[in-house]
Amino acid sequence: MSGSKIITVQRHIIEQERDHPEATGELTGLLWDLTIAAKIISREVNRAGLADILGLTGQENIHGEEVKKLDEYANDAIIKSMDHGGHLCVMASEENEDIIPISDQYPKGKYVLMFDPLDGSSNIDANVSVGTIFSVYRRKTTAGNGTLEDCLRKGVEQVAAGYIVYGSSTMLVYTAGHGSHGFTLDPGIGEFLLSHKNIQIPSRGKVYSINEGNANTWDEGTRKYINDLKKVTPETGQKPYSLRYIGSLVADFHRNLLYGGIFLYPADYIDPKKPKSKLRLLYEAAPLAFIVEQAGGKASTGDTAIMEIKAEQLHQKTPLIIGSKEDVEKYEGYFKNK
Numbered sequence: 001m002s003g004s005k006i007i008t009v010q011r012h013i014i015e016q017e018r019d020h021p022e023a024t025g026e027l028t029g030l031l032w033d034l035t036i037a038a039k040i041i042s043r044e045v046n047r048a049g050l051a052d053i054l055g056l057t058g059q060e061n062i063h064g065e066e067v068k069k070l071d072e073y074a075n076d077a078i079i080k081s082m083d084h085g086g087h088l089c090v091m092a093s094e095e096n097e098d099i100i101p102i103s104d105q106y107p108k109g110k111y112v113l114m115f116d117p118l119d120g121s122s123n124i125d126a127n128v129s130v131g132t133i134f135s136v137y138r139r140k141t142t143a144g145n146g147t148l149e150d151c152l153r154k155g156v157e158q159v160a161a162g163y164i165v166y167g168s169s170t171m172l173v174y175t176a177g178h179g180s181h182g183f184t185l186d187p188g189i190g191e192f193l194l195s196h197k198n199i200q201i202p203s204r205g206k207v208y209s210i211n212e213g214n215a216n217t218w219d220e221g222t223r224k225y226i227n228d229l230k231k232v233t234p235e236t237g238q239k240p241y242s243l244r245y246i247g248s249l250v251a252d253f254h255r256n257l258l259y260g261g262i263f264l265y266p267a268d269y270i271d272p273k274k275p276k277s278k279l280r281l282l283y284e285a286a287p288l289a290f291i292v293e294q295a296g297g298k299a300s301t302g303d304t305a306i307m308e309i310k311a312e313q314l315h316q317k318t319p320l321i322i323g324s325k326e327d328v329e330k331y332e333g334y335f336k337n338k
Helices: 008-017 026-046 068-082 121-126 211-219 221-230 251-259 281-295 324-336
Strands: 058-060 066-068 088-093 109-117 130-138 158-168 169-173 180-187 191-196 207-209 262-265 296-302 320-323
Touching: 008 026, 008 180, 008 191, 008 262, 026 068, 026 130, 026 158, 026 169, 026 180, 058 088, 068 088, 068 109, 068 121, 068 130, 068 320, 109 121, 109 281, 121 130, 130 251, 130 281, 130 296, 158 251, 158 281, 158 296, 169 281, 180 281, 207 251, 211 221, 221 324, 251 262, 251 281, 251 320, 262 296, 262 324, 281 296, 281 320
Parallel strands: 088 109, 207 262
Antiparallel strands: 058 066, 109 130, 130 158, 158 169, 169 180, 180 191, 262 320, 296 320
């Protein structure tokens, strides 16, 4: 825990709100509800091997990926925790093809929630860390039901973002634009307690995270960058970077956020005229970019800041290069000069 004080995530959110007299408390309530959903999902993840929630549902999501039972459970848990609080006008999930409206029986709020209910779910059956990623925007429409327009946004418009990693312990990291802060779930009392105040990612790391099995699809700049990371440079004293790749975005990002390093998921250049990307802008790249920038890091496609990309589609995909600022900037140099 941070210092000698015991600070719950609820208390931390409220204290941040007090620094802004204009705040109405709605965002506080929204984030509070999200922590409830996180606890519910954490409980099920931790007992997944004992319950009938491992394996596949027999269905595919809109991305053509097989839906895990726990994916479906996490998606439902978030929707049912968030739809009736009066804070939201609309939601969108990586698992749903269209926007998720708020039922007419519930009041409509001024915020929009975007989320990936269970990132890394292909690793569930192997007991590898998975996570939830979320992003919050103020609505653009003035009243009533939220629309697609409220969801298609730039990352710089986010008012809050965060992720929950379900691993050896369950940890919540969030930002509301005033630094990135981490909270660890104490299962004995059922509370998230402040454990990592004002996280600062090292300006340069010693590890890189990338799926090298895709090396034959990379652009020339990416290949040269990765090859150079492996070299010893006696003149500068540079030692080779170490490869650390879990294959679960939340887990890889969380490690690099705390220790420094760079995560790379470049575009697929099998067809040079039609590069393809995999990670979702609204549900994965933009919220993690907000978090890393608040921690002193950087997020880029190689030539464009992730936070500056305006989403044109609900499930738009993007390359993602994210982590320590100096590492990302060095990669950008290679990518732009490929």
